[in-house]
Amino acid sequence: MEPQNRTRPALTTEAGAPVADNQNAETAGPGGPLLVQDQQLMEKLARFNRERIPERIVHARGAGAYGTFTVTADVTPWTRAGFLSGIGRRTEVFARFSTVAGSLGAPDAVRDPRGFSLKFYTAEGNYDLVGNNTPVFFIKDPGKFPDFIHTQKRDPHTGSQEPDNVWDFWGLSPEATHQVTWLFGDRGIPASYRHMNGYSSHTYQWHNAAGEVFWVKYHFKTDQGIRNLTTGQAAALAGTDPDSHQRDLRESIERGEFPSWTVQVQIMPEADAAHYRFNPFDLTKVWPHADYPPITIGTLELNRNPENIFAEVEQSVFSPAHFVPGIGPSPDKMLQGRLFAYGDAHRYRVGINADQLPVNRPHATEARTYGRDGALYDGRHGRAANYEPNSSGGPAQTGRPLWGATTVTGATGNHAAPPHREDDDFVQAGNLYRLMPPAEKDRLICNLADSIGGVSPDRADIVERAVGNFRRADANLGTRLEAALKERR
Template sequence: MTAQDELRPTLTTEAGAPVADNQNSETAGPGGPLLIQDQQLFEKLAHFNRERIPERVVHARGAGAYGTFTVTADVSRWTRAKFLSEVGKQTETFLRFSTVAGNLGAADAVRDPRGFALKFYTEDGNYDLVGNNTPVFFIKDASKFPDFIHTQKRDPYTGSQEADNVFDFWGLSPESTHQVTWLFGDRGIPASYRHMHGFGSHTYQWQNESGEAFWVKYHFKTDQGIKNLTAQEAAVLAGSDPDSHQRDLREAIERGDFPSWTAYVQIMPVAEAATYRFNPFDLTKVWSHADYPLIQIGKLELNRNPENIFAEVEQSVFSPAHFVPGIGPSPDKMLQGRLFAYADAHRYRVGINADQLPVNRPHATEARANHRDGGLYDGRHGRAKNYEPNSFNGPVQTGRPLWSAIDVSGLTGTHEAPLHAEDNDFVQAGDLYRLMSQEEQERLVANLADALAGVSADREDIVQRAIENFRRADADYGKRLEEAVSERRG
């Protein structure tokens, strides 16, 4: 050991015992077999075998950063949430970006929705807003989510993502037409995580101090401006730098170029939901900005990188069921399913005590639940009683619900969502297409035609079914797509 080494900390085992030799395993003589008594060797190998937790089934590939959310407008007339209670109030946040379909080793620059999962470390506990970079999604009922994701993942026979599966499902699920138009348009491949919008996507409930309820949608508009990649640019970037988005985010924060988003909401009085022209709880639909204008409420800035990707990004968990007083769910069927599925996925993937990890635990308050034991439990509750009620000064309920009750009626059973005056699966997709410039429409059609050309030659029915859905959204849209696909398929 050199004099310089004496000033360095001592390498130890997990139990804290000093390690004498980390270069050579213990053997029976210089050339003999290994000894089972070598604690350092077996601890290292056993830990290495278990270093990877199961990757997320969806949103596996991601990057994250810490930041702050600053309130810029008085919203107390709509919500009693404390972290939104006064102009200038700041709340620490953690934001995880992700792609949806790719696995942990996939490239960033691909055509795929981007996850936008935001954790607010509020004084009333953590509030998780789990959204995407699109305001809509492919399906409207959580029961279809496993089916949809199976079409995006590897085929059980070929081991690859198959255009047959993707377009077969989309063609048979016409409610996907709106989101597919988003996905294959210019914004389908963001240039970076910094250059895209974020959306809560679902409808949520806000409740004010008087108990009055409102429906709300969240929008986070990038202050860096929208920048996208063409399919050709993305193919080159994905091959040359598969970590492009993660690298861009980290390096921007390192150089002090902190990315930011301006936060807006749309507010709908509860009484207006029943007669709104679109079902306000349908995840495949947007609320018209003409009907419910954007209201600016805050500024989100990312200003600190994680120190350890595994501990803080891979082990971060988000659940739409993590609400705070003044904010709650809506009858959105996709949201209702996610209230269960996300937390359940994390219990399986990370462990029953995942919420006790530093990135997940509340920062401004202490969690005082009666949960004990299980994997990762650190004994933080000591000898405190783990039941309620108790007479040992244990935590007690408030008696005040976090959000307003939702009025329900009718018989239990499986029901299709009620149709509103202008509800169908194609009108908003057509509106989106007609909002695009001629050049944007051309790129959208080309992107879709390239993808549809990958469908098996003997499954022309899948191609025609898909084209028909786009034709129902807009006749010109379908006509141009049919011509482009015909060109590519000869």
């Protein structure tokens, strides 16, 4: 065996003991069997078997980067959030982009919504904003979310994604029509993470220093311009470079071409919500810009790549329940469900101390809690009390809520959202179709027909429901889709 190279530090075991030989396992004689006493070998094999954590059920495939959010407009009339309190104020950010349905090893260039999640490391704690590259979503009630995701994942019998399941669910869930129109349009396959917009999709609450409440939606408009892939281009790219989007983001930052987005908000006074023409908390609908024009408030720039993908991207966690003073939830039922579900997923997947990993813990302040122990707990609290109230000077409540109260009325029960005068599952999908140029309409119909055409020949009912929903959105769309399907089937 060659002597240790003294110009390099000594390789050690997990416990810090120097390793004499990392090339040859210990055996009983030159040709004998391995020895259990070779703890370097046992330790390496045992660690290797455990070096993965459960992948995310959704948004498993992703990429991330650090950057900066800079305020460019005065928003103090609407929120008292400290990181938004002054023009020119800068806040460190970590962003993670992702596909939704694919597993960790799936290709990037596929027809799928893209996650657009941000962690703002503010001086008042971390603020997490979870969104997508579309301003709406497929469903409006969290009770349907597991069922929806099951249709997008592998069928338990065939082990493959099945068009029967996908279109059966969408056909029986007409509120999905708007998002499906987005998904099968040109923006269904972004050319890269840099060339797509981001949206909060959900409605959030802003709360100002005077105690006034406003409802808000966030928009992140790419400064690189929108670029998309056709179905054929995406298929070729996915087959030749499955890491295309992750690679593009990393290499653009390495070149110094830092991607950026102009940040805008739509703001609705609290009182408008009750009488707005449709439910403003319905995740399947947008607020028309004519009603609430977007206001530019800042710039997001990504300018630093992570050093270790597992530690900083795979173990990064985002929860919409991570609010800061001046920002809070709305009555959006999907958001309310995610306030629990996201944090619970991370506690299961990464562990109870996930929020204290370097990428997740506060960077501009410190977390002061009475939570203790659990996997990977580092003993940071020392001898401090683990209960409250206490008389030992531990952290205490402020008495000031982070956000404003929401008035509620009525009896508990499994209620559908109260209807507004223009609540409808199809109007906005039809409006989106009618806004498309003729060539984009052609591509939408072709994409839909190719996908619905995969439904089993004996399930004509699934096809009829799907076409019927699009016909209710726009008669021309339904007629043209029906004709395209007849050609394929």
